[in-house]
Amino acid sequence: MRKIALLLLIVCLLIAADYGKPADDLREHRTCLTCGMDRQKHRLSRMLLIYDGGSTGGTCSLRCTAVDMAAHREKTITRMLVADYATGKLVDAWKAVWVIGGAKTGIMTRRAKWAFEEKDAAAKFVREHGGKLAVYDEAMKAAFGDMAGDVTLPQTRKTPVYTKKNDVQTHPDCKYCGMDRRRFDFSRMLVLQDDSSETGTCSIHCTALDRALNYEKPPRWIGVGDYGTRKLINARKAYWVIGGDRQGVMSIRGKWAFEKRKEAEEYTRDHGGQIHGFDAALQATFEDMWEILR
Numbered sequence: 001m002r003k004i005a006l007l008l009l010i011v012c013l014l015i016a017a018d019y020g021k022p023a024d025d026l027r028e029h030r031t032c033l034t035c036g037m038d039r040q041k042h043r044l045s046r047m048l049l050i051y052d053g054g055s056t057g058g059t060c061s062l063r064c065t066a067v068d069m070a071a072h073r074e075k076t077i078t079r080m081l082v083a084d085y086a087t088g089k090l091v092d093a094w095k096a097v098w099v100i101g102g103a104k105t106g107i108m109t110r111r112a113k114w115a116f117e118e119k120d121a122a123a124k125f126v127r128e129h130g131g132k133l134a135v136y137d138e139a140m141k142a143a144f145g146d147m148a149g150d151v152t153l154p155q156t157r158k159t160p161v162y163t164k165k166n167d168v169q170t171h172p173d174c175k176y177c178g179m180d181r182r183r184f185d186f187s188r189m190l191v192l193q194d195d196s197s198e199t200g201t202c203s204i205h206c207t208a209l210d211r212a213l214n215y216e217k218p219p220r221w222i223g224v225g226d227y228g229t230r231k232l233i234n235a236r237k238a239y240w241v242i243g244g245d246r247q248g249v250m251s252i253r254g255k256w257a258f259e260k261r262k263e264a265e266e267y268t269r270d271h272g273g274q275i276h277g278f279d280a281a282l283q284a285t286f287e288d289m290w291e292i293l294r
């Protein structure tokens with residue numbers, strides 16, 4: 001009897017010692033692998049990614065998981081866990097009941113996405129704070145769809161003089177996918193940051209990725225190669241053709257930029273697609289990222 005009591009005491013002490021200590025994944029991954037934020041602070045939205053081969057990665061939120069997936073298409077995620085918003089316990093993200101939106105602002109995004117293990121808890125949250133119930137696929141679609149609205153774009157529409165230099169020679173490879181920007185000069189882009197640093201990419205796909213990863217670095221100017229002339233033009237002023245019969249770069253749906261509206265119209269006559277502004281092209285780019293990944 002005394003032995004059992006002693007054993008019970010030891011068990012109780014062990015439980016007490018463990019209680020209040022951060023969960024294992026928080027000890028192992030203190031900061032978000034995408035944005036660097038403290039995961040303990042965002043323990044109710046944090047996620048844990050388990051890759052094939054057994055390595056793991058921790059993020060602060062669904063938004064940062066989405067960005068990591070898009071930035072590392074080569075990595076295969078075999079399991080994905082998310083904190084139950086009600087308890088903080090990690091549960092299967094693919095089976096969780098998700099809530100999109102509501103009164104509470106999201107983590108790294110305006111529109112929130114919270115996960116719950118129990119449908120009742122999710123429904124209770126919706127009654128109290130608004131939002132709508134969703135499955136993982138819908139939450140992920142929303143996470144990508146919200147990214148364009150969350151990134152900062154250049155304030156000025158003026159073309160800076162220093163773009164006169166040959167950006168393809170200065171940045172021969174795409175910073176993100178490594179593709180040859182000389183080969184993709186018709187879709188290449190150049191991001192000029194406020195701190196005078198430059199990022200060369202192959203396409204609006206990799207530029208969107210750059211903006212999602214470097215959200216804290218506001219761009220001064222974003223340039224894109226004119227689809228016809230290959231000249232570097234202001235991406236915000238360009239006429240963007242979305243869709244059409246030519247496959248996009250790093251994406252299925254094409255997104256091509258033209259300096260002159262007439263040339264964009266000519267392209268759509270021959271190849272289809274629709275003319276939009278840069279904001280719509282960026283929105284389509286983020287939405288297409290999820291279409292490729294899912």
Ligand SMILES: [Zn+2]
Nearest residue numbers: 032035060064
């Ligand atoms: Zn993060």
Ligand SMILES: [Zn+2]
Nearest residue numbers: 174177202206
């Ligand atoms: Zn690229």
